Amino acid sequence: MPERAIAGMGHRKGLHRMSLSANVDVLIFGGGIAGLWTLARLRTLGYSAALIERRFLGGVQTPASQGIIHGGIKYALDGSASAASEAIAAMPALWRDCLAGKGELDLRAVRVLSQAQYLWAQGVLTSRVRGFFAAKALRSRVVRLTGAERPEAFRNAQFRGAVLRLDEPVLDLRSLIDALSKLCGEAVYRSAGDARITWETGATPSVSLGTENGDWIEVQARSLVLAAGSGNAELLAMLGRDRPPMQLRPLHMVMLQGALPKLHAHCLGASVNPRLTITSYPSVRGNVVWYLGGELAESGAGRSQTEQVICAQRELRELLPWIELRDVRWATLRVNRAEERQPLRRRPVDCCVARDAGVITVWPTKLAFAPRAVARVLDSLRQLGISPQPGNTEPLAGLPRPAQAPLPWEAEEKWI
Numbered sequence: 553m554p555e556r557a558i559a560g561m562g563h564r565k566g567l568h569r570m571s572l573s574a575n576v577d578v579l580i581f582g583g584g585i586a587g588l589w590t591l592a593r594l595r596t597l598g599y600s601a602a603l604i605e606r607r608f609l610g611g612v613q614t615p616a617s618q619g620i621i622h623g624g625i626k627y628a629l630d631g632s633a634s635a636a637s638e639a640i641a642a643m644p645a646l647w648r649d650c651l652a653g654k655g656e657l658d659l660r661a662v663r664v665l666s667q668a669q670y671l672w673a674q675g676v677l678t679s680r681v682r683g684f685f686a687a688k689a690l691r692s693r694v695v696r697l698t699g700a701e702r703p704e705a706f707r708n709a710q711f712r713g714a715v716l717r718l719d720e721p722v723l724d725l726r727s728l729i730d731a732l733s734k735l736c737g738e739a740v741y742r743s744a745g746d747a748r749i750t751w752e753t754g755a756t757p758s759v760s761l762g763t764e765n766g767d768w769i770e771v772q773a774r775s776l777v778l779a780a781g782s783g784n785a786e787l788l789a790m791l792g793r794d795r796p797p798m799q800l801r802p803l804h805m806v807m808l809q810g811a812l813p814k815l816h817a818h819c820l821g822a823s824v825n826p827r828l829t830i831t832s833y834p835s836v837r838g839n840v841v842w843y844l845g846g847e848l849a850e851s852g853a854g855r856s857q858t859e860q861v862i863c864a865q866r867e868l869r870e871l872l873p874w875i876e877l878r879d880v881r882w883a884t885l886r887v888n889r890a891e892e893r894q895p896l897r898r899r900p901v902d903c904c905v906a907r908d909a910g911v912i913t914v915w916p917t918k919l920a921f922a923p924r925a926v927a928r929v930l931d932s933l934r935q936l937g938i939s940p941q942p943g944n945t946e947p948l949a950g951l952p953r954p955a956q957a958p959l960p961w962e963a964e965e966k967w968i
């Protein structure tokens with residue numbers, strides 16, 4: 553622990569007017585899935601807690617995600633249960649409990665876009681799907697579909713391949729963010745100007761937050777939770793820390809909208825990653841948006857928007873040639889995944905929750921892992937001996953509130 557870590561941007565010591573002082577058990581940075589789930593859980597357990605979001609309520613990666621509550625099947629495409637698929641296998645059931653109002657959070661208000669994600673293969677890879685289906689460890693979690701059981705996009709006579717149904721619900725991000733925000737109540741704030749953090753050896757961290765009239769509110773927090781996605785590295789640096797180290801993995805997602813059938817599916821590719829992952833959303837114009845990820849997005853970071861759209865068109869013409877693309881509109885989105893750094897920048901197999909004295913850093917790695925990550929945050933608080941105590945959050949009422957994060961396809965100017 554440094555003797556004294558003072559952090560702040562755009563804030564000059566001594567020039568501010570400090571007016572009020574608040575205190576909480578836990579102060580969270582970041583209003584994506586990790587921060588919102590943490591705050592919602594802490595409130596149900598009686599902790600005094602508050603969350604500071606720098607920009608949009610809902611996060612950066614969270615609204616850009618495909619909303620699939622993975623059960624690890626896509627990481628077991630070689631037919632064997634890997635470490636990644638083991639860690640994530642329990643997540644769909646845990647989320648389904650919440651969606652039914654029987655879990656740790658009441659998420660009954662969340663819209664389920666599809667009860668299942670599908671997996672399809674064509675050509676020589678069809679036999680791999682059959683082998684995959686035969687793997688004993690996975691058989692109970694997948695169903696092979698034929699004929700009319702298949703999603704509409706695979707009922708075309710030209711389709712020659714296999715389709716599996718995976719037990720992985722796909723969620724509407726807007727309703728998920730809304731439901732979590734409601735559970736978080738009034739405890740979500742924005743700082744006008746970046747927060748300043750002071751942390752002295754043996755003392756509780758102290759955070760100064762700016763109000764819009766130029767005053768600063770001092771918050772004494774028994775612990776800080778850094779759930780700021782790609783912002784965690786900057787917050788750690790402010791605290792004089794470089795651990796846990798962060799990696800960013802850039803993605804270049806593609807969107808198309810038009811008269812498309814609803815489809816939520818991974819296409820099996822030659823590598824362990826799906827060649828293409830499609831999820832579908834209703835668009836503001838009343839038609840359907842396909843949001844494309846998978847290998848297309850992972851390999852597309854270096855492509856321009858035009859090149860990436862051409863690449864997506866080629867993939868769709870090859871994989872689903874009977875889907876009419878003549879009148880669709882296109883858009884792309886660049887977004888980074890922020891995670892704990894791995895050797896060779898591999899994808900982490902689990903969520904990251906790391907504690908350094910009273911500071912807990914969280915990267916859920918996946919939306920699906922949010923409850924698992926938050927359970928670890930709660931363990932860390934117990935290890936710190938922090939039990940729920942009444943706080944004083946009244947002074948925070950003077951802070952501005954963050955606006956709702958837009959979903960990627962909602963910005964009209966993106967479409968070409």
Ligand SMILES: Cc1cc2nc3c(=O)[nH]c(=O)nc-3n(C[C@H](O)[C@H](O)[C@H](O)COP(=O)(O)OP(=O)(O)OC[C@H]3O[C@@H](n4cnc5c(N)ncnc54)[C@H](O)[C@@H]3O)c2cc1C
Nearest residue numbers: 582584585586606611613614617618620781783917919920
């Ligand atoms: C394109 C894409 C598709 C994905 N699809 C899926 C999927 O289908 N299923 C799945 O399980 N996972 C998926 N993921 C992964 C999942 O979305 C992320 O792991 C998860 O959303 C990360 O949540 P988060 O809260 O950590 O970060 P974020 O959602 O990025 O939120 C971090 C927040 O912190 C704020 N912040 C930053 N710095 C500061 C600061 N100094 N002070 C205060 N606030 C700050 C940011 O403004 C942001 O709002 C996908 C990810 C991407 C990028």
